Amino acid sequence: MANAPIVVHPSSRTGGRRVTARGQILGLAHSDADVIEFLRRAGMPDGEELLDDPTRVTWRGGQAHEYEAA
Template sequence: MASDQPVTVYPPDESGGRRVRADGAILGLAYSVQDIARLMQEAGLHHWDEMDVVRSPLIEWRGGGPDVWTH
């Protein structure tokens, strides 16, 4: 992965969804930490779970951390 934080989770939109981008590609829209873990698994990180998402220094949280899901 090219940068220190190759995964970006954007601020929640009006519906509470957060865009997830990895290495320049949008992985999808997440509504929970579980959704982000699923997106990471689909991107090839099969062993990732919710705790990996919350603790990983590879994720840059914009507009609030893993506990923020409202606009």
């Protein structure tokens, strides 16, 4: 969903994906565990349940749950 509040951006050239929530950068994730931790720190303790919810998380550029270099 284009308007999901959490965005996992395309992989960087060196690996990892930037994660934002409502436009704020949460960090550079190298795994789902990183994304879940960023969401927990942002006050979303149910991050693991959100990863595959397209109304809450948009995965841009590439497959969901893949973090290898582009």
